[in-house]
Amino acid sequence: MGCETQPIVGFGPVLELEQLQALVADSDWEAIVAADIDCGEPSDTCAEVHAIRADACLRLAIQLPVDASATRGRTRQLLDAAESGYRQALLLHHSSASPSMASYHGGLLLTLSERRNRLDASVRERTLDRENQKLLAAANQARAQVPDSALGFIYTASALLYHALLKESGGNRCQGLGQAEAMLKQTPAPPAELMNDHQRLQTLIEQELRKSHCAQAPGPA
Numbered sequence: 001m002g003c004e005t006q007p008i009v010g011f012g013p014v015l016e017l018e019q020l021q022a023l024v025a026d027s028d029w030e031a032i033v034a035a036d037i038d039c040g041e042p043s044d045t046c047a048e049v050h051a052i053r054a055d056a057c058l059r060l061a062i063q064l065p066v067d068a069s070a071t072r073g074r075t076r077q078l079l080d081a082a083e084s085g086y087r088q089a090l091l092l093h094h095s096s097a098s099p100s101m102a103s104y105h106g107g108l109l110l111t112l113s114e115r116r117n118r119l120d121a122s123v124r125e126r127t128l129d130r131e132n133q134k135l136l137a138a139a140n141q142a143r144a145q146v147p148d149s150a151l152g153f154i155y156t157a158s159a160l161l162y163h164a165l166l167k168e169s170g171g172n173r174c175q176g177l178g179q180a181e182a183m184l185k186q187t188p189a190p191p192a193e194l195m196n197d198h199q200r201l202q203t204l205i206e207q208e209l210r211k212s213h214c215a216q217a218p219g220p221a
Helices: 017-025 029-034 044-063 073-092 100-117 125-145 151-167 170-185 192-211
Strands: none
Touching (some): 017 029, 017 044, 044 073, 044 100, 100 125, 125 151, 151 192, 170 192
16 A cells, blocks of 8 residues: 555555656656555565665655654555565665665664654653664664665664663663764765764763763663
């Protein structure tokens, strides 16, 4: 099914890979998210079909106002569909060594991070922690499957930092912050598009370590 707020009957036409690629070339993201996807066999082609629509859903979600909550409405539907699409792409992808694997993992991580960061003040702490744990699990999987990519390391560090600030205090918080710092130090050299994220996360960890009066000895990863 597509990821529109009010899906039309049939959820839009079934589109093949070539048709989706043409819509990507035209930047017609709305048409892509409205499309029906009928491709469930393990193959790189089916994986790409699901990933294309996931990319479109994520792109539209990111374009929504920053205060659009992930708990309801179009934001939630777009992010849910993006997550489902990336997970399908990873499941169906046939060539584990393909560069597409890093792209699919990256899309899933960005989707889960976007949802976590868009949860509003009405959400209880356990829900925030649950969404952060989903991000942590996906980041650990990315580190295992694409260990040469910085993505899994950066998002693991982000999830560890978030958990430390959300759930821990005193010495336990310092240990959690140390784990985040240690993970970030293990990161392979990030590409240019991730340098700002890497630097911002490093700065935030250092600030929180000082604020919590922690000795900056990293905890076990």
